[in-house]
Amino acid sequence: xxxxxxxxxxxxxxxxxxxxxxxxxxxxxxxxxxDTLYAITADPFDATAVGTLFExxxxxxxxxxxxxxxxxxxxxxxxxxxxxxxxxxxxxxxxGGLSLVVQQAPSLALDLGDTRGTIMLRMPLxxxxxxxxxxxxxxxxxxxxxxxxxxxxxVHEAREQLGSQVAVYxxxxxxxxxxxxxxxDLTADSPxxxxxxxVPATQVAEVLGVAPASLMxxxxx
Numbered sequence: 001x002x003x004x005x006x007x008x009x010x011x012x013x014x015x016x017x018x019x020x021x022x023x024x025x026x027x028x029x030x031x032x033x034x035d036t037l038y039a040i041t042a043d044p045f046d047a048t049a050v051g052t053l054f055e056x057x058x059x060x061x062x063x064x065x066x067x068x069x070x071x072x073x074x075x076x077x078x079x080x081x082x083x084x085x086x087x088x089x090x091x092x093x094x095x096g097g098l099s100l101v102v103q104q105a106p107s108l109a110l111d112l113g114d115t116r117g118t119i120m121l122r123m124p125l126x127x128x129x130x131x132x133x134x135x136x137x138x139x140x141x142x143x144x145x146x147x148x149x150x151x152x153x154x155v156h157e158a159r160e161q162l163g164s165q166v167a168v169y170x171x172x173x174x175x176x177x178x179x180x181x182x183x184x185d186l187t188a189d190s191p192x193x194x195x196x197x198x199v200p201a202t203q204v205a206e207v208l209g210v211a212p213a214s215l216m217x218x219x220x221x
């Protein structure tokens with residue numbers, strides 16, 4: 001059974017956040033709005049729940065999911081170390097539409113797909129997402145659509161694709177951006193863009209003090 005909560009109503013929003021917390025703790029999936037697109041989320045420390053997320057999206061493990069965080073400080077427990085350039089980018093663009101790929105902490109018990117020791121992190125600029133993240137901690141996430149289909153800009157688009165595989169849908173209205181996040185890989189000596197998106201390469205390059213062309217967009221992850 002799936003339930004949609006209209007988060008424009010304070011009572012429904014509170015009930016929806018409570019239901020989302022309960023669902024995530026029991027291994028269920030939750031769809032929520034972000035500043036870019038709607039996201040499908042699961043407890044990243046529950047391998048079965050993350051597996052269910054892959055199944056719902058019909059996504060292969062060689063396309064790993066990322067992690068949403070609710071604060072800058074949360075990343076310190078998730079990564080091997082935070083490079084200085086990552087801190088600069090976080091200060092400039094978080095919360096917002098920039099996802100950062102960094103080295104995962106070796107001791108971290110996460111199964112997000114075939115990540116090869118990396119983790120992709122983002123802090124979304126959306127009050128509903130941030131409220132939930134601050135209550136439950138980091139969330140494994142991907143865009144709320146079946147792989148190969150358009151990303152969902154509304155909860156109804158997400159529901160049409162994912163249906164009853166998701167227990168709780170948080171309706172925050174149409175997202176204003178409607179564009180996926182920019183993905184920047186910081187695991188090598190030279191940063192590189194893996195996907196162009198909400199944050200222009202020129203802005204990323206300005207913060208890093210490099211030429212935009214040096215970021216070498218290489219497609220999607």
